[in-house]
Amino acid sequence: MTAATPSNSTPAQPGGQRYTPLELEERWQRQWKADGLDRTEEPAEGQKAFYALSMFPYPSGTLHMGHVRNYVITDVIARVQRMRGDAVLHPMGWDAFGLPAENAAIERGVNPADWTDRNIAQMKAQLDRLGLSIDWEREQATCHTDYYRWTQWLFLELEAGGLAYQKEATVNWDPIDQTVLANEQVDGDGRSWRSGALVEQRKLRQWFLRITDYADALLDDLDQLQGWPERVRTMQANWIGRSRGAEIDFAVVEPGGPTTGERITVFTTRPDTLYGASYVVLAPDHPLVEALTSEAQRDAVTAFRDLMETLSQDERTAEDQPKRGLPLGSHVINPVNGEPLPIWIADYVLADYGTGAVMGVPAHDQRDFLFARRHQLPLRQVVQAPGQEGPDPLGEAWTEAGVLVHSGRFDGLASNDAKAAITAFGEEQGWARSRVQYRLRDWLISRQRYWGCPIPIIHCPSCGAVPVPREQLPVELPRAVELSGRGGSPLAQLESWKAVACPCCGADAQRETDTMDTFMCSSWYFLRFADPRNQEKPFSAEAIARWLPVQHYVGGIEHAILHLLYARFFTKALHDRGLLTIREPFQRLLTQGMVQGVTYRNPSTGRYVPGTQVSDPADPRDPADGSRLEILFEKMSKSKHNGVDPAAVIDRYGADTARMFILFKAPPEKDLEWDDADVEGQFRFLQRLWRLVDQAAGCGVALQAILPLPSELTTVDRDVRRAVHSAIAAIDEDLSGELQFNTAISELMKLANALGGRLEQLSEAVRQEALSALIRLLAPFAPHLAEEFWQRLGGSGSVHREPWPSHDPEALVQDSIELVIQVKGKVRGSLTVPADADRDSLEQLALASDVAQKWLEGQPPRRVIVVPGKLVNLVP
């Protein structure tokens, strides 16, 4: 940071003041607040309602550039839509439950509620400096009782609908955060999304929501979400992971003898490979393992099961891992051919997935193949690859479709047809059923932590799990709790809080001491914003009908599955409970890219060097050893010393520059490389506008009255009007459909360039029209500066209440155009021609041109292609 302080570098102009963004922005922010400019107006008769929403933040206390980008994008959308005449709902709130508050409490002895409220105040103050048109009267914090009583109410609603239940299951345990996690909250490496710890498996009794009941709806309705990025829809579809297949029963037999009456049911997506099965595998913790283990194998099996309990799901199922397993010493019969098959247990089969049992078909499944090879199990090919003659060398499994062989009566069928045929045959005989299987698991919502929404359940020894009566909500989170971060749910230590009479029978009972996953709280906040002060219900049907679905939702791609899937599930479940008429919450979704900071890395040591220690950015050297540093752009983080503090940027250049820069530098979906030199450039543009408006004020522009255009326009007038109206048309286009703020701002720059130095030459009406349009087009992007301009040039009221400009097609009409002349597709010259010339005359003009003479050498062209308004292509 060596540049001079920019606010000192704008010289005073004759007749005007200097552009001092800080003073100007604070002044307008005060004014807007006093005027209630950002208060939501209920839609009037015939007025469209528009709901613009940013994913609400966790109140960490510090605003970072990612937040700024997110909220500025949404703010521009909201502001444009208001100017276009819609009633706009643009609220903000706080995803305020969560572990950082609890950890702060453990480390510093503060109360999580106080810590959170302080952070909210701090972040709100930072947000306010950005000039966001947020209606703060609708603010929500999920940790406040007037919000979470309704989270509890909705939990009871789901419970009443049979969608919440308790079960004992093997679940993900985060050893750092000391709590369980939902499957969605464990990443591809088997680590917690929050703490980064490798999760462990534990068998615990927990609360779940039946999101799997909605697997089909969540998957099928993705097709309706045409306003969502394809990528996010694909990710959700993969996560839900629907596969069609069959359940097949294998009867258990005594060694060499009759069936025992027990059966093992497997799920397979490949019933066509049934003849190729050479063993059956159970999950190590499958309930039948005990009964099916022979005496000889008992000790080995017990040892194996103990080992498996210590491993994570990922460690067990990773494809590059050796497949461990051992035989139980008992057998089943393959129902399709009566052949006995050994029963094994193995690491790669999970009890919770499908039926917890699979059939092993080494020839046609890669994991089975590896397992069979390791344990010398037989391999039998039953699907032949197309065009393959004779037996396959089988260096690996053939997992594609083909033609059945060695499959009795099914030989010769294509594998796809065979799936149906073998399943149907099994159904006839009673040993198969066609079934759909999902990857999606039920949502585990219990958390063994304090700072969350209490689960409103009372456990009674005689009545079981009893919902807290709704009139007793909220079940308040007690303040005085000892937090250690260890040893189970903190609420469980509070005997006085825990002890309660059963609402059913009055007997001594105990409250549930787990809290809810914070994703519960964020699964419905967008509904509460529509009706934020309702004391009777979480929201009224009318308010929802008025505002929902969210027209434009903006947030990070990291929620592609997590929050966005849960919120969709809530919406569907509440629809089915009769509380909502919508089935999808978010009509359009914009996933904004990351904000990256310039990062200096020593390639030999891997050390990150702070920018402040780099003396020459053009030739960065490591002060430690003098070696050249790599310059990278990476996600801003403390460890990489590449963060840029939004407050510092605003202090230096003002919010308008920060807003303009962040929108201009990259399209919203792409990662953005933060570069201080470019911010400086953006600031220069705003200063240029400042001088332009100064100049306009000097010419006596007065925006309050609309002047009629003179009947005769000069050439300059017509050129400027064309520039103005083509900017309006282009910006309007950029802000419709696919949002392209970056090109919209470049159009503003072009317009400013077109006006520069010509203001004096314009007739008064054209000058006024141009300034009025420029300022209104600028208003959503740089709201403070636009307001200042509007006022200085005598506009009445706020520019933010002005209508969005619309372009005059007449102004775009040109008398003459540049006609490009191509010869065989290559540009050889151009010609100024009347804009309304028809095809024939264009052809004649082109043929008569010097360019044609030169390149055609007197020969008539073989072919002439005329694109009116653009070009003529002569093909010799």
Add this chain to the structure above:
RNA sequence: GGGAGCGUGCCGGAAUUGGUAGACGGACUCGACUCAAAAUCGAGCGCCCUCGGGCAUGUGGGUUCGAGUCCCACCGCUCCCA
């Protein structure tokens, strides 16, 4: 391995249905103003050139009067699922 997306000057990035590739900005160079600097203003800025032009949108093919855009193959990067 499967799926999705991307690849354009020194850099960020523009390019309706295929129709003048490089808009707009940054960096850089030169000039004006200045005692000087900053700021500002003006000009230049893909590569090669014998100044006619030739070559250029990851690579190689194809379709077309015409391809950054469409098709095929390949290379590289990112993300998701295995």
